[in-house]
Amino acid sequence: METKDNLIEAARELLWDRGYAATSPRAILDASGAGQGSMYHHFRGKEELALAAVQRNGEVIRGQMSADLATGETALQRIETYLRRERQVLRGCRFGKLAQDPDVMDSAALSDEVAQMFVWMRAQIAAVVDEGKASGEFPASLDSTSVGTAVVAALQGAYVLARAAGDPGAFDLAIDGVLELLRWASSRS
Numbered sequence: 001m002e003t004k005d006n007l008i009e010a011a012r013e014l015l016w017d018r019g020y021a022a023t024s025p026r027a028i029l030d031a032s033g034a035g036q037g038s039m040y041h042h043f044r045g046k047e048e049l050a051l052a053a054v055q056r057n058g059e060v061i062r063g064q065m066s067a068d069l070a071t072g073e074t075a076l077q078r079i080e081t082y083l084r085r086e087r088q089v090l091r092g093c094r095f096g097k098l099a100q101d102p103d104v105m106d107s108a109a110l111s112d113e114v115a116q117m118f119v120w121m122r123a124q125i126a127a128v129v130d131e132g133k134a135s136g137e138f139p140a141s142l143d144s145t146s147v148g149t150a151v152v153a154a155l156q157g158a159y160v161l162a163r164a165a166g167d168p169g170a171f172d173l174a175i176d177g178v179l180e181l182l183r184w185a186s187s188r189s
Contacts, residue, residue: 011053075132
């Protein structure tokens with residue numbers, strides 16, 4: 001199982017850095033330290049290995065996001081903890097980059113995993129907003145689904161702005177903006 005895990009971890013990093021098309025089986029083998037034929041012993045091919053890598057990304061991100069959203073006394077603090085978590089901003093979001101990769105989106109299996117991750121992320125934020133509405137922190141009229149979608153979209157946009165500028169400060173500025181809007185909404189309740 002160590003070889004299989006090494007292959008998955010190597011694929012995770014290479015997909016993040018290079019994208020699907022530029023990640024060759026040879027590069028995965030080299031990065032994992034696995035021997036010739038190891039990939040095909042554990043996986044039917046590159047797409048199946050990429051799917052395992054994307055699923056592992058999902059497990060990691062679900063764990064991180066769940067932990068972040070459980071930290072803080074208020075809904076706003078919990079969302080802020082999530083948005084301000086330490087990230088490798090200039091590398092971009094693992095899922096955001098996959099969503100922009102045409103080869104990933106052409107694969108039904110891979111694109112479904114990416115789409116489902118974003119659905120899950122939006123729902124997690126919406127659930128925290130619902131809790132904030134129930135506690136009176138946010139106004140009852142606030143649409144939790146729209147806010148969850150906007151927060152995830154702002155996060156993805158923050159990655160894009162930072163990468164385009166080559167400056168993590170652009171990411172921080174975008175996050176400051178979405179949090180300012182949430183604070184304003186909170187003041188309306």
